[in-house]
Structures are given as C-alpha cells and as structure tokens.
Amino acid sequence: NAGVTQTPKFRVLKTGQSMTLLCAQDMNHEYMYWYRQDPGMGLRLIHYSVGEGTTAKGEVPDGYNVSRLKKQNFLLGLESAAPSQTSVYFCASKFRQATTGELFFGEGSRLTVL
C-alpha cells in the first residue's frame, strides 16, 4: 500500500501565485489533516476534514483553503502565496475509530515562496 501520498514534493512560487497541494490516501481513512512544519515551531494544524464533503479550520488556517470532494483526497490551496507560507506541508490521515488517535503522515511537500 502507498499509504499517504503528497504531490508535488517540491514547489517554488512567486508571491501572489496560486497552487494546490494534493493528498491521497488508500487506507479508507475518514479523517484527513494538513499540517505545516516550520523551524522551531513543530507541527501546526492548518485545516482538517472528518469526512467527505466536510472541512474545518485548524490552528493556522489563514491564507489557505481546502476541499474534500472524495474520501481519499484532501486538497490544500493557496490562492495568493506569500513568503510567510514558505514551509514544509504534511498531510495526515486516521481512522475515525482509532483508539490512540494515531496519524499516518505523508512524506511532505516543501514549498518556497519568493
């Protein structure tokens, strides 16, 4: 199984450009998440989804939009990229019934905004 797959792995944008990060999971997980990781800041939750067609804001949602049209996919969009959005983005998923709340992460997408 591929698990959680993120595309693209790397991207360089100019300020004001838009882009979409795609996350796909093949584990039939109900819950999906987008995190960003910055030096010295740990992992911060951007948006999450508890099921197909539903999304909710996390800790740092400003400047991002998300969509969950299919259960296996969770898209993260940047409508007008800013240098502050330079980061490594991680998608994660989990079973709704997971006792411990364990998340399965993708390998990350490194975004640079010039």
Place this chain on the structure above:
Amino acid sequence: DQQVKQNSPSLSVQEGRISILNCDYTNSMFDYFLWYKKYPAEGPTFLISISSIKDKNEDGRFTVFLNKSAKHLSLHIVPSQPGDSAVYFCAARRGYGGSQGNLIFGKGTKLSVKP
C-alpha cells in the same frame, strides 16, 4: 499558548546509553499522548502512545512514562542506537471525535546518538 511543550530543542547521547526525552503539558483534559519520530525529508512516523489512565507503556527499547500530577511525560530509549537519531515530537489529544481528536504537537527534540 503552548499546551504541549518540549523544552529541550536538542539532546546528544552516546550509543548504548539511555536517551530521555521530556514533554510537559498544561491541559488536564488530554486523554492520550503519542510520540512521533521524524527523519529528515520524511514524514513523522508513530512510535508509541500512552493513555492518561496508565503511567507506563513499553515497546521494545522504547518506554513512555506519564506523571499526571506533574503533567509530564518522558520517552526513554534504551539502549540508544545511531539509527535513533531523529526529531521526536510529543503530541496529545483531548478526546475522541471531531476537533477534540486533533493532535496538538510540541516543537520537537532533535536526538543525536553518537557512535
């Protein structure tokens, strides 16, 4: 306001010795605590967890201890191996469903195990 704190950004240990990574939390409603391990250019991977009703959980070389009265948990790695060199994240959740099930992460501790 940080609810999960890892106050040591880095830790260096000799191979074969014990590594102790610490984590403090402020929210007494957390019901599960998890440790994740992250290598460079990879996503975090789950390592071990502990329920708030337990005080110890062991898995091979990894043991997590929970002290609820002190709101403190620690991850012990014995013996430490060079392959354990990674960033370790402590995480906690408040409950089971919806936003309560969201994990809150600490900032991480970079462990270096020297041969």
